[in-house]
Amino acid sequence: MPTVTYTHDDGSQQTVEMAVATNVMRAALANQVPGIVGECGGSATCGTCHVYVDHSTEKFTPPSGDEEDMLDWTAAPRAGNSRLSCQLVPIQAGTELVVRVPDKQV
Numbered sequence: 001m002p003t004v005t006y007t008h009d010d011g012s013q014q015t016v017e018m019a020v021a022t023n024v025m026r027a028a029l030a031n032q033v034p035g036i037v038g039e040c041g042g043s044a045t046c047g048t049c050h051v052y053v054d055h056s057t058e059k060f061t062p063p064s065g066d067e068e069d070m071l072d073w074t075a076a077p078r079a080g081n082s083r084l085s086c087q088l089v090p091i092q093a094g095t096e097l098v099v100r101v102p103d104k105q106v
């Protein structure tokens with residue numbers, strides 16, 4: 001089962017297991033991870049699931065055009081490793097993904 005570790009600004013971390021084919025936003029909401037809002041339910045139209053991905057832990061396909069557009073409107077600054085967590089779906093059972101949660105989503 002994939003795991004995802006959410007790192008917060010205060011240095012605290014929360015690691016959760018997630019079902020294969022579940023996205024990183026839904027795993028956060030299911031496990032009460034603070035800082036991930038997911039207002040649009042995963043349609044890449046709200047930007048409230050923004051995370052910074054540690055690329056050493058998983059390679060994802062590049063963002064779609066819609067995700068690229070939405071990343072320009074996130075509350076926290078966009079960085080080179082910014083992604084919408086609703087668009088991140090680990091596909092391998094042993095994946096250990098690490099993401100940093102921004103200090104604000106709205």
Ligand code: FES
Pocket residue numbers: 025037038039040041042043044045046047048049070084085086087
């Ligand atoms: Fe709205 Fe990801 S949940 S963009």
